[in-house]
Amino acid sequence: MKIKDEFPIYEFNKDLIYLDTAASSLKPRKVIDAVSFYYSHYGVNIHRGVYNLSFEATKMYENARANIALFINADVDEVIFTRGTTESINMISNFFTCLEEGDEIITSELEHHSNFLPWLEMAKKRKVKLRFVELDEQGRITIEAFKKVLSKKTKIVALTYVSNVMGFITPIKEITKLAHNVNALVVVDGAQAVPHFKVDLKALDVDFFAFSAHKMLGPNGVGILYGKKHLLDKVEPFHFGGEMVEVVTKDNATYKDIPHKFEAGTPIISGAIGLSKAVDFINEIGFDYIETHIDKLYQYALAKLKNIEGITIYNKGNDVGLITFNIDGIHPHDAATIFDKNNICLRAGHHCAQNIHKWLKINSSLRASFYIYNTKEDVDKFIEAIIEARDFFRKF
Numbered sequence: 001m002k003i004k005d006e007f008p009i010y011e012f013n014k015d016l017i018y019l020d021t022a023a024s025s026l027k028p029r030k031v032i033d034a035v036s037f038y039y040s041h042y043g044v045n046i047h048r049g050v051y052n053l054s055f056e057a058t059k060m061y062e063n064a065r066a067n068i069a070l071f072i073n074a075d076v077d078e079v080i081f082t083r084g085t086t087e088s089i090n091m092i093s094n095f096f097t098c099l100e101e102g103d104e105i106i107t108s109e110l111e112h113h114s115n116f117l118p119w120l121e122m123a124k125k126r127k128v129k130l131r132f133v134e135l136d137e138q139g140r141i142t143i144e145a146f147k148k149v150l151s152k153k154t155k156i157v158a159l160t161y162v163s164n165v166m167g168f169i170t171p172i173k174e175i176t177k178l179a180h181n182v183n184a185l186v187v188v189d190g191a192q193a194v195p196h197f198k199v200d201l202k203a204l205d206v207d208f209f210a211f212s213a214h215k216m217l218g219p220n221g222v223g224i225l226y227g228k229k230h231l232l233d234k235v236e237p238f239h240f241g242g243e244m245v246e247v248v249t250k251d252n253a254t255y256k257d258i259p260h261k262f263e264a265g266t267p268i269i270s271g272a273i274g275l276s277k278a279v280d281f282i283n284e285i286g287f288d289y290i291e292t293h294i295d296k297l298y299q300y301a302l303a304k305l306k307n308i309e310g311i312t313i314y315n316k317g318n319d320v321g322l323i324t325f326n327i328d329g330i331h332p333h334d335a336a337t338i339f340d341k342n343n344i345c346l347r348a349g350h351h352c353a354q355n356i357h358k359w360l361k362i363n364s365s366l367r368a369s370f371y372i373y374n375t376k377e378d379v380d381k382f383i384e385a386i387i388e389a390r391d392f393f394r395k396f
Contacts, residue, residue, distance in 0.1 A: 003285070004373050008032065017378045019346040022164050022192060022322055022369035024214045027278075034277040035219055035270045045266055047243060061269050064276035065259070071279045072209070073200045074226050080259045081272050084223035085191045086114040088210035089158075091225055091262070092187055093118035095235040096156065101127040104153040106184075108133045108141055109355040110163040110170075115189035115210075116355065119158050133159070135359065139315065140168045146175050154184040161193035165353045165367065167318030169193070176205050185231070191215050195371070196294070196320045198287050201226055213271060218278035222271025225262070232258040239264035290372055294321035297370045301379045308383070310390050314360055321370040327386065330393045332366045338389035344382060 004010055006028045009018075018026055038060065044051075046058040069076040082088045105119050107130055123130045131149040133141050141159065150157075157179045159170055176186045185207040193199055195216040201209055208231075212223040237244060237255060241264035246254045255261040282290070298321035305311055310328045327335050336348035347367040350357045357363060368382060 001285075004375070006030070006281075007373050010373075013343070015343045017342070017344040017374075017381050019344060019368040019370065019374065019378070019382060021195070021215075021371040022351075022367060023347055024220070025195065025217050025371060026373060027219070027274075028217055028281050030281050031218060031274045031277045035274040038270045038273050046269055047260075057269060060273050061267070064272040067276045067279055068224060071283070072194070072224075072226065073202045075229060077258050078226055078229050078232065080225040080227070080232075080262045081267050082210075082223045082225050083221055083268070084212040084214070085112075085189060085210045088223055088225035089115050089187070089189065090118050091238040092208045092210070092227070093122050094238050095231075096122065096185075097236075099126045099128050099155055102129070102153065103155045104129045104131050104151065105156045105158060106131050106133060106146070106149050106154055106179075107158050108160070109135060109359045110139070110141065110160055110166060110168075111158070111353065111355065112160060112164050112189060112191070113352045113354070114191075115158055115160055115187075119156070128155075129153075138168070138317070139163075139166045139356065139359065141170045141175075143171055143174050143178070146178065150178055150182060150184075152182050154179065154182055156187060157184050158187040158189075160189045161199075162190075162196065162320055163353075163356065164192050164322075165324050165351050165356045165365070166315040167192075167320045167322035167324070168315070169319040172206060173204050180205070192320065195282075195290075196287075197291060207231055213275040213278060216275075216278055217281055219268075219271045219274040222268040222275055224275075227258075229258065232262070237261050237264065241265045243267075285372060293372055294370050297321060297374055297376065297379055298323070300376055301368070301370070301382065304379070304383045305386075308386060308390070311386065314362075314365065323368045324365050325368075326362065326365055327390050327393075330389065332364045334393060335366060335389045338392060339382075339385050342381060342385045342388070344385050346382075 007026045008029050009026055042057040044053045044057050046061050065079050066076050069079045134145045136142050161172055162169055179186050187208045188206045190209050190211040194211045207228050209226040214220045244261045244264040313325045315324045332348035350364050
């Protein structure tokens with residue numbers, strides 16, 4: 001398989017160099033076709049219809065859930081379809097109605113706003129204390145630093161598995177063991193992890209886990225909330241409406257069992273089906289290939305960057321082929337215009353993670369993220385554009 005040929009976007013953008021997968025991945029033809037197939041052959045609602053089209057669409061939707069559960073090693077009723085990581089974490093934060101003044105939540109400066117703002121708001125409303133894991137000199141979360149903030153007051157540990165700015169993997173399995181020793185629950189933002197390596201939720205033993213389809217070759221607007229069954233059984237739904245109810249009277253309602261009690265209204269049916277096809281595509285390629293291919297590109301790019309004067313790299317030696325950098329003396333947004341002129345897509349800004357930029361003592365940065373459709377030729381043109389941007393703006 002020539003991987004680049006599997007992505008139709010390259011047919012319409014022949015010279016595209018896409019280095020912004022950390023923001024959103026490109027979509028392979030199999031995913032696009034699966035979404036189109038649902039709309040062209042079915043296009044109906046699920047669960048409620050008593051006609052055959054609805055029955056078949058329901059099977060596709062629930063088969064997608066089963067496929068995704070297998071992919072992350074979870075039980076099928078622990079997998080809830082949401083609109084993405086952001087909604088998933090907001091749902092999780094709203095589950096914790098029992099927190100009291102003086103309780104503590106552990107987080108970090110690495111967090112994407114999606115896994116920080118819900119906890120910040122909770123801390124304000126419930127007078128709960130946020131405690132930050134001190135990052136090491138590289139910007140990593142270490143077990144030693146985590147132990148220093150963990151206490152009997154800790155009720156929730158909310159951390160990223162992979163930072164979207166630094167690209168470092170957090171030792172979640174070890175952190176989870178320590179957190180469970182003080183009866184704290186562990187919530188993980190897995191958006192940047194799931195596309196890059198095998199995630200085994202049974203082995204990790206985390207309590208809640210969230211990720212988005214669009215980061216892992218799937219459609220926009222759909223994601224997953226995983227929660228341990230015994231926890232999901234205890235908590236109340238976040239949304240209320242159609243489909244999630246068993247019986248409604250004028251003064252009461254009873255709700256369905258998990259996962260359906262958390263999927264009020266018409267779900268993102270096509271998105272779920274598309275995400276399942278993305279899982280199939282990733283399985284077909286294999287994580288061994290994905291990790292090896294990305295690391296080769298990353299090492300190749302890093303070797304070339306070392307020879308360019310006037311570049312600051314903030315995350316050397318990261319784990320997922322993500323380069324966060326600046327061209328000295330040039331604002332990232334200005335530099336991005338040169339990349340765009342060369343049809344190179346990469347991110348410029350704070351990447352929805354302002355706290356880690358403050359830790360780095362910068363306002364914003366450039367970020368290039370590699371994935372399976374990238375090549376050494378992409379890297380070469382990326383390097384050429386860096387030199388062009390540097391030299392062009394130095395004139396001024």
